[in-house]
Amino acid sequence: MSEFSDSYHMLTADSRDVARLIRRSGRYGMILPPSGPSARFIAFIVEGLDEAGGPIDAVVEHNENILVHYSFTDDAGCWLRVFDGADEVADLAFEADLAGRDEPLAALREETRARSLAALLDRGVIDRETAARLRAAAQQPDPRAVGPQVAAALRLEHVAWLSCADLTYQSEQALREAHRGARFINVRQRGKASAGRSFAQLMALPVPEVPLDADLERLAQRHLSYWLEGGDADNAVMPGYPMYELYGTVLPTRYRYLRDQLMNYPDALDSLRRVLRAIVGLVGPDADWEPFLRGYWPLAKILTKHYNVPDNYAIDGWSAPSQP
Numbered sequence: 001m002s003e004f005s006d007s008y009h010m011l012t013a014d015s016r017d018v019a020r021l022i023r024r025s026g027r028y029g030m031i032l033p034p035s036g037p038s039a040r041f042i043a044f045i046v047e048g049l050d051e052a053g054g055p056i057d058a059v060v061e062h063n064e065n066i067l068v069h070y071s072f073t074d075d076a077g078c079w080l081r082v083f084d085g086a087d088e089v090a091d092l093a094f095e096a097d098l099a100g101r102d103e104p105l106a107a108l109r110e111e112t113r114a115r116s117l118a119a120l121l122d123r124g125v126i127d128r129e130t131a132a133r134l135r136a137a138a139q140q141p142d143p144r145a146v147g148p149q150v151a152a153a154l155r156l157e158h159v160a161w162l163s164c165a166d167l168t169y170q171s172e173q174a175l176r177e178a179h180r181g182a183r184f185i186n187v188r189q190r191g192k193a194s195a196g197r198s199f200a201q202l203m204a205l206p207v208p209e210v211p212l213d214a215d216l217e218r219l220a221q222r223h224l225s226y227w228l229e230g231g232d233a234d235n236a237v238m239p240g241y242p243m244y245e246l247y248g249t250v251l252p253t254r255y256r257y258l259r260d261q262l263m264n265y266p267d268a269l270d271s272l273r274r275v276l277r278a279i280v281g282l283v284g285p286d287a288d289w290e291p292f293l294r295g296y297w298p299l300a301k302i303l304t305k306h307y308n309v310p311d312n313y314a315i316d317g318w319s320a321p322s323q324p
Contacts, residue, residue, distance in 0.1 A: 003074040009041035009156050011066035022185040024062035032158040033181035043158040047167035047193045072147030090116035094146045210281025220280040243292045250287045
């Protein structure tokens with residue numbers, strides 16, 4: 001039987017901080033006892049069967065601390081999402097032997113990993129030794145070992161065989177027996193977690209109106225040209241995939257739905273322009289847009305080599321422009 005685990009870990013010494021977050025989320029949750037006063041994080045899970053494996057919006061939106069979401073499958077790898085309040089500051093993927101299987105995605109993951117580790121260092125969430133251990137975990141060839149290795153580097157507790165889905169599938173008594181000292185919050189909310197957004201709900205979410213100065217207007221127009229010229233993002237070999245991933249990293253968490261709305265407006269120019277103006281306005285000029293807008297040339301070179309595509313390759317009708 002393969003292991004699938006996902007859990008939350010708050011950087012706090014006070015379990016009351018965790019209890020407040022669970023109550024504010026309106027979800028049924030379970031807090032795991034820390035191993036002792038030296039523990040850095042307090043582990044917990046929140047019910048959400050349809051959202052298991054990723055951070056739940058209702059939790060993130062009410063967060064006021066440093067919060068880590070840990071996800072692990074022993075046949076694929078480990079993923080960390082780190083939030084400072086409601087804003088995502090790190091997205092770390094540790095996918096075993098990724099470089100050998102999918103070089104374009106591996107290159108993108110390395111870019112994201114560097115930004116994420118820098119953000120965690122700046123906030124004091126990790127030190128340089130921990131950053132080095134996390135970089136080493138990214139080279140772990142055994143998918144069964146990478147999750148425990150990542151958890152040990154960050155000193156995350158109660159990660160093995162623990163999932164938010166347990167709150168749906170297991171009774172409170174069974175969970176108490178399996179996790180001595182666990183504390184349950186919002187018990188009356190058990191089974192009431194709403195399902196994830198439907199397509200109609202996603203597309204009905206409001207696109208914020210953000211004022212843009214002249215420079216940002218020009219930047220938004222460049223983003224529009226990028227997508228009109230063929231920024232398809234269906235999978236990692238599509239030219240638009242790096243930009244789609246970048247939007248997920250730099251957008252505020254509560255507006256990350258904009259990148260998914262974007263994928264459903266390929267032929268609606270006005271709607272596409274409106275979503276892109278919102279993205280550019282919310283993120284601003286400080287993101288490292290340039291290599292992505294120019295075609296993310298490190299990725300293009302890897303595509304040419306790894307997939308035996310000529311320099312002037314065309315994918316689904318899109319041809320790479322001449323490199324500046």
